[in-house]
Amino acid sequence: MKPNLSYPSLLTAGIALTLATLAGLELLPARTLDLKAPGVANGPYLVTADGKQDGHNVRWLDEKRLHLRCHYPEAKPFMGCGLTFVLTHQDPTRGMDLSRYDKLNLELVYKGNAPSVRLAARNFDPRFAKVEDANSARFHSVNLRPRDITKPVALELSELTVPEWWIHQYNLDRAYNRPSLENASAVSIDIPYLEAGQTHELEVRRLTLEGQWISHDRVYLGILCSWLLGASLVVLRGWGQLRVSHRRQQREIDALTLRTRQLRIEQEQLRRLATIDELTGVLNRRGLEQALDDLEEQAHGMTLVLVDIDHFKRINDRFGHDRGDEVLRRVAAVVAGNLRASDIFGRWGGEEFLIACRGTRIRDAARLAEKLRERIERSEITGPVGRIELTASFGVALAPPGGSTADALKRADAALYAAKDAGRNRVEMDTSLQSDSPTTVG
Template sequence: MTPPLVKLKVPGTTKEASRVRYELSNPKLLIAGIALTLAAVASVEFLPARTLELTAPGLANGPYLNTSDGNQANAAVKWVNVKDKHLRCHYATAAANYLGCGLTYVLNGADPSLGRDLSGFDTMELDLAYKGPSAFVRVALRNFDPRFSKAEDNNSSRFHSINLRPRDIQRPVELELSELTVPEWWVGQYNLAREYNRPGFENVTALSIDLPVVQAGEEHELQLRRVTLKGHWVKRDKVYLGILCAWMFGALLMVLNGWAQLRRSHLRQQREIDALTARTRQLRVEQEKLRRLATIDELTGVLNRRGLEQSLEDFEDSARGMTLVTLDIDHFKHINDRHGHDCGDEVLRRVAAVVAANLRASDVFGRWGGEEFLIAGQGTRLREATRLAQKLCDRIEESEITVSGHRIAVTASFGVALAPPGGSTADALKRADEALYRAKEAGRNRVEMDKTLEGTPTTI
């Protein structure tokens, strides 16, 4: 009979470690953070858009007709119905270089340098109708920039425009404000530094809907029904940046708090351990003897070779046969050489934990020696044991093993063999090892099955 294993328990250590682990991964805080994140994302993606209808009464001055000479009484450009913002243009002769045809809303008040900040909007919804031979209808915004714009020169406000084809506006169209660009003619006319030619809508003073080119003798009709700006109440990029910063700040607080608690716990445990050192000295020799006789592997916490041999003897006595699966960690020597033996020990512990978590309650699992492990199961279903080995092979490959901040890729090779009722366990172990060797020869990270008894009724 194997003598019982003597364990030394440091008072308060297990309880303290559990408390620290709980505080480091408090599910309530995590759930609250996720809920707040979802609420912030929902506020951006699903709340009604912020809207501004520029053609609404009282919001802007106008509309004013665009004519060749600025004369609102110009007979060539006149209202068909001013209430419906419906105008007609017909120049009998080209009396000027510029034949204006369109309308303008003025967004500034008494101070011509103060317009409306439209930078918080993303899109513009246009509902307008056009009849005539023009190839394009132009939509334009002017933005007053105090760095170069002058109140006495309306054209000095930066011009942004987009030309729409008549077929584009047969129904209401939604434009991204980013589609409005600064045209080359304006850039060339004012010859400003490059940074002044970048689009900007933080101080818009006018909105124009007109025809970029009008020829004498042509007749055009234009009707503007509605111009609506749409955008988010809070910029999407700012919300997501805020979410990211909040999570990073929360993670930092958790790390600092966890470090402080672990340090306090460590100091407390160290004092307790020091107090017990004198009491444990006389037990060490006896404890080492008991540990060598014990059936548990000290490093991994699973059965050691002695424990496995006892379990195999029990399976043999039951006369039901057994399946044996041997597994060996691939390139384990390379892991030890590159990362050190402490890292190798951690890999052994993690692999043992992954395997143990995916076994059946009736399976026996232990460390056979070095980086080799053995799984034994009662019964003679060889293919079922092979599927289990493949599952374990995949789980080990997918496992996250990080030691001292280094991510270590770990795989294992497997050999599967059958010990039929009354058969030799030693012979089955040999055949499982041969299958394991074939798996390594075939490239590792795979499962090989001993086919000596394959096809018999007991292997199905």
């Protein structure tokens, strides 16, 4: 019996439905919450040193426009200046779930010479927060410089972090110090650094939260699962039809064989482009180049260590390529087992390996190279005619922040050749950034 719907029509319908879903997702208006709107939050209340709402030091210039002025003639232990929106109502332990929002649209007008204006949010966590201690609600904040707020700002809520002073003050377990706004009790805008005699004016023109009604990630996952389910149903349907007709089964098997052959060809192409060296299991040259490019873009600086197995050709000629491969694997394992998780390591080519250490302490990298040299020398590899004597030479060079990785590689290579010329099984450190000659370590 012929199916009512053909595969092309199902595919067309699936594509149309997917495009309609994606278009609808983009056209769906954002979820918004205006904290200045009546009834959303209590307040805002002025943040003052004496707790009074209309004091001399902090007072409203125009309360309706949320325009305030701060001036402390004399220094006080606490010189508060700002305003707070309270998100709790009758129950002080129950606030608003702000985790559903992604960003906060902020428009401020500030006059003064403070180094920053702070946006902060409190989250009441009943596991440790107490109603009688307002500071016990987890504090999140971000400091905005005056030049950051000369125009409207769209802040990602992920920019709000828990400051160190709050973490040290309450000394809670690390799990309690993670940012969370699932039960936000207050949002405040204040000037954290005041000096006596200064005058500051602050006006809050916009304070709006924005987020998605439906998580885009969930929609994308749903689309992917739907396509996978649809593909699975199509495959099952195909297998059912194969059982009805031997001819159709044979054609499908031939098509499957052809597709398998194509997949193998594609797999081999992907394998050649992969970043893992099949023999040693560490990064290959392509993977190393990608990692080095990433480090160079970060401009933090790094130290490069080139490792070359001494007399590797002699090992291959005397013991065979299988033993030579075992030597490569053993050296890779020894080096990888003595590196930090943050270090980058891979096979640069042939019998040569490369280590990239984050940071610019070249002597630390040289000491690491010396330790690796000793571990390699003590490695036990037995060949058909006895123990294989295994040593390696090392060249160490510095790539300073903003410097060229290619230049550092050339200097590391020159240091490696210096180690080879000096008798092998040694570490040479390039110091051309300070002098003209390599330095031996160990």
